[in-house]
Amino acid sequence: MQSNQFSDKFPHAPGGLGGLGYVGIDAPDPIGWRRFAIEVCGLEPALIPPGPREAGMPVLGGGGPDEAGVAPDGSVFLKMDRRQWRLAVHPAETPGLAYLGFELPLEGDLDAAMESISKSGVSIRAGTSQELEARGVGDLAVMEDPAGHRIELFCRPIIDQPMNSTSDIEFLTGSLGMGHAVLFVPEIEPALEFYRGVLGFLRSDYMRFGPDGMGIHFLRCTRRHHSMALVQLGPPSGLQHLMFEATSLDGVGKTLDRAIDAGVTITSSLGRHRNDKTVSFYMKGPSGFDIEIGWGGLLVDEDWVEHEFAGGGDDWGHHGLDPSALLPDE
Numbered sequence: 001m002q003s004n005q006f007s008d009k010f011p012h013a014p015g016g017l018g019g020l021g022y023v024g025i026d027a028p029d030p031i032g033w034r035r036f037a038i039e040v041c042g043l044e045p046a047l048i049p050p051g052p053r054e055a056g057m058p059v060l061g062g063g064g065p066d067e068a069g070v071a072p073d074g075s076v077f078l079k080m081d082r083r084q085w086r087l088a089v090h091p092a093e094t095p096g097l098a099y100l101g102f103e104l105p106l107e108g109d110l111d112a113a114m115e116s117i118s119k120s121g122v123s124i125r126a127g128t129s130q131e132l133e134a135r136g137v138g139d140l141a142v143m144e145d146p147a148g149h150r151i152e153l154f155c156r157p158i159i160d161q162p163m164n165s166t167s168d169i170e171f172l173t174g175s176l177g178m179g180h181a182v183l184f185v186p187e188i189e190p191a192l193e194f195y196r197g198v199l200g201f202l203r204s205d206y207m208r209f210g211p212d213g214m215g216i217h218f219l220r221c222t223r224r225h226h227s228m229a230l231v232q233l234g235p236p237s238g239l240q241h242l243m244f245e246a247t248s249l250d251g252v253g254k255t256l257d258r259a260i261d262a263g264v265t266i267t268s269s270l271g272r273h274r275n276d277k278t279v280s281f282y283m284k285g286p287s288g289f290d291i292e293i294g295w296g297g298l299l300v301d302e303d304w305v306e307h308e309f310a311g312g313g314d315d316w317g318h319h320g321l322d323p324s325a326l327l328p329d330e
């Protein structure tokens with residue numbers, strides 16, 4: 001087993017990271033995103049959006065049902081468990097990934113992580129007090145991956161009440177993080193060196209689509225089979241999809257019903273992935289990239305051995321999901 005990258009305190013988290021803690025995205029229409037996230041995905045508006053409070057008093061749920069979870073700058077914050085928030089949608093002309101936040105579960109590890117990352121030659125800086133307030137975390141560090149994606153490490157996130165979804169869904173989070181993100185990268189080798197060599201992710205498995213590094217690599221930092229996957233298909237870089245994991249198959253099925261009822265484009269039918277055994281479907285989110293809703297993902301033990309797999313990525317289903325379908329919209 002690879003030794004912990006940052007400290008020896010996390011026998012359950014071989015890379016030192018505690019999972020994908022939060023995701024920020026840019027979108028021209030955060031309110032449209034809010035509607036999709038609540039009414040289709042089953043998330044809940046953040047009870048108190050992070051950020052400065054007037055006169056030091058929290059504003060519970062904003063000023064009305066249409067304003068809950070909306071911060072003064074128009075950003076939308078959404079929760080999926082006891083965390084204050086997990087998904088943020090920031091107003092921007094160009095849609096895309098704004099940042100990924102990975103959690104360091106124990107006090108003191110952020111300093112160790114920053115020192116280790118700096119020594120590897122990657123530029124990393126401490127978050128400003130305004131950034132800490134905007135994220136609702138106790139401490140924060142900021143860097144970029146080789147493809148220019150903003151990657152943040154944080155600790156001590158704000159905790160509040162459990163999610164109370166109106167959609168009869170519960171998400172599998174906790175020490176596994178909020179799900180996974182799949183990123184397009186223009187060159188796979190520098191990206192693998194950064195995520196595996198510098199941040200300490202372990203590769204669970206990988207699949208090659210073609211020559212010159214084309215393929216997908218599944219990386220973990222908790223027992224979840226992958227918290228991140230990297231895809232090289234060509235020049236584009238960006239977010240390909242986010243996965244949220246329901247605690248029941250019914251949660252997936254009911255979300256599929258809501259998506260169809262709402263007229264959301266289903267980009268991949270229900271199916272079971274061959275590698276992590278997740279049963280899921282994919283739908284087109286409001287700003288280009290897909291959202292996968294899954295259930296039953298594999299939890300990996302310490303003795304897991306990485307391997308290459310071929311001949312398709314699914315045991316059954318997932319019609320519409322093939323390498324050409326992964327290409328981003330023009």
Ligand SMILES: [Fe+2]
Nearest residue numbers: 180182243292
């Ligand atoms: Fe996925």
